[in-house]
Every structure is written in structure tokens, then in C-alpha cells.
Amino acid sequence: MARVNIKMPEEFLLKVFRLSDQTDVILPKVLEVGGEVVLDKVKGNLSKAIGRDTKYSSRSTGELLSSLGLSGAKQDRGGNFNVKVGFAEPRSDGESNAKIASIIEYGKHGQPAKPFLKPARTASRKACMNAMIAKLEEEISKI
Template sequence: MAKVNIKMPEEFLLKVSRLADQTDVILPKVLEAGGEVVLDKVKGNLNDVVGKGTKYPSRSTGELISSLGLSDAKQDRDGNFNVKVGFVEPRSDGESNAKIAGIIEYGKHGQPAKPFLKPARTASRKSCANAMIAKLEEEISKI
């Protein structure tokens, strides 16, 4: 049986061990950096579709756009960190922001769909990954 012994550079091993101690601090920062990119794209897309192309004058109050936000990075029961882009509930008029966003995204009888979430997810995928990589490299360089 052949045996291979590989020795890693001492500096690399020290960085990796320090990185392991800091993952609970670094990962939320990295995810939030990527979430900000997606949030900006969703807000831009929502701004572009709300009140545009309607038969009647728009009744938009701007409350839906202002309720859009990013959650803090939280760890789920499986140990995975997550951030969410979503709407704060409830609205001042008692309606659900999620319901109104769903109607805008998918439409309803007599109201055509004006997708803003799915195109934002698709368009921001690469820039989100790049922002997360840049933030990770920045955090690693601090170690």
C-alpha cells in the first residue's frame, strides 16, 4: 500500500484554524453583503412596475416599496445561515404586503402579471456572488 504525506504551509494552516473560529462572525457578514445586492435589485424592479401600465390612475402609496427589507443572518436548526429579502407586515390599511406583492408578481383576473422578484433573482445572481466573494476575501484578510 502506498502512503503519501503532504505538508501544508504553516501560515495557511494557521489562517484556516483562525477562520474556523470566526465562521459564526464572518458568514453573517458575507450573506448580508450578498443580500444587499439582491435587495437593491428587487427595489429597483418593484419601483419600475408599481403603478405603470394601468388602465386607471395609480393608487400606489409607496408603502409596499418602503416595507421591503433584508433580515439579519440567522442560523436555522440544520446549522445553515440564511438571510431573507421580504416585506414587513402588516400594512397601515390592514392588508398584507405579501398578498399585494403576490398579486403584482403573478397578476389576477383583470390584472396582468408584472414580475419583479424572479427577474431580480436571475439578474442579481452573479453580482450577489461577486459581492459575497469580495466580502469573504476582505474578512479573511483581516485574520
Template sequence: MAKVNFKMPEEFLLKVSRLAEKTDEIIPKVLEAGAEVVYDKVKSNLSSVIGKNTKVESRSTGELESALGVSPAKQDRDGNFNVKIGFAEPRSDGGSNAKLANILEYGKHGQPPKPFLKPAKNRSKGACIEAMTNKLESEIEKL
């Protein structure tokens, strides 16, 4: 039986070992870079739908838009890292920002939907992946 041995370059092996040691530092940075791209798109979409095409004068206070934010990257109990884009709670009037966002996204009786989340997700997917890839490559180059 034939036998083949491949020897990896020392420099490559050192980079891979350093990458393994720094994974918990690099992954949050990469996720946050991607989250910023999606956040910008969600914020612009939200701004474009609030108070537009309403039958009565808009009562928007700007509180929903200012409550939008990005969470820091955190590791869950399964070991997966997550970043969330969402709304801070509660509102100053005691209501829920998530409820208002849901009504905007999907509508309600007498109020047509004005989607802003799903289109932002779909349109920013490629740019998000690209930003995350660039951040990962830059972090690997630093090793």
C-alpha cells in the first residue's frame, strides 16, 4: 500500500494554532462588524416607514427609532455566539417597543403592513457577509 505524507509550512501551522487560541476574541468582533451593516439598513428602513402613508396625522415621537440598537456579542449555553438587533424596553409610556415594531412590520386591522425588518435582512445579507469576511481576514492577518 502506498503512503503519502504532507508537511504543512511552519508559518501556516503557527497561524492556525494562534487562531484557535484567539477564536473567542475574534468571533465577537466579526459578528459585531456584520451586525453594524444590518443595523444601518434596519434603521434606514424604519425611518422610511414611520409616519408615512397614514390616514390620520402621524403621532410618532421618535422613541421607537431611538430604541433600536445592537447587543454585544455573547455566547449562549450551547457555545454559540449571538448578536441581536432589536428594541430597548420599555417605552416611556409603559408600552412595548417590540409590539409597535410588530404592528409596523405586519400591520393590524385597519393598518396595512409596512415591513422594514424582513427587507433589511434580505438586502443586507450580502454586505453583512462581506463585512464579516473582511473583518475575519483582517483579524487573521494580525496573528
């Protein structure tokens, strides 16, 4: 039986070893860069959707748009890192930002839907992945 013995370059093995030690530091940075791309797209879509196609003049205070933000990268029970784009709570008038965003996204009786989240997710997917790949490559090159 034939036997093959392949030796990896020492430098490559050291990089892989250092990379495995740094994943908990690198992954949050990469995810936050991708989250920023999605957040920018969601903010743009939301600002276009607020006050558009309404019977009456808009009563927007700008509070919903200003409460939109990005969470820090956190690790869940499964060991996966996540970032979330969402709304800070509560509003000054006692309403829920999530409720108002849901009404804008899906509409209600007498108010047509003005989707801003789903189109942002679809439109920013490729740009988000490219930004995360670039950040990952930058972090790997530092090792």
C-alpha cells in the first residue's frame, strides 16, 4: 500500500493556529462591519417610507428613525455570533418602536404596507457579504 506524507509549511501552520486563537476577537469585528452595511440600507429605506403615500400630512417626529441601531456582536447558546439591526425602546410617547415599525412594514386596516426591512435585507445581501469578506481578509492578514 502506498503512503504519502505531506508536510505543511511552518508559517502556514502558525497562521492557522493563531487564527484559531483569535476567532472570538475577529468574528465580532467582521459581523459588525456587515451589520453596518445592512443598517445603512434599512435607514435609507425607512426614511423613504415614512410619510410616503399618506392621506394626511405626516406626523413623524423622527424618533423611530433615530432609535434604529445595531447591537454589538453577541454569542448565543449554540456558540454562534449574531448582530441585530433593530429599534431601541421605549419611545417618549409610550408606544413601542417595534409596533410602529411593524405597522409601516406590513400595514394595517386603512394603511397600506410600505416594506423597508425585507427590501433592505435583499438589496444589501451582496454588499454585506463583500464587506465582511474584506474585513475578514484584513484581519487574517494582520496575523
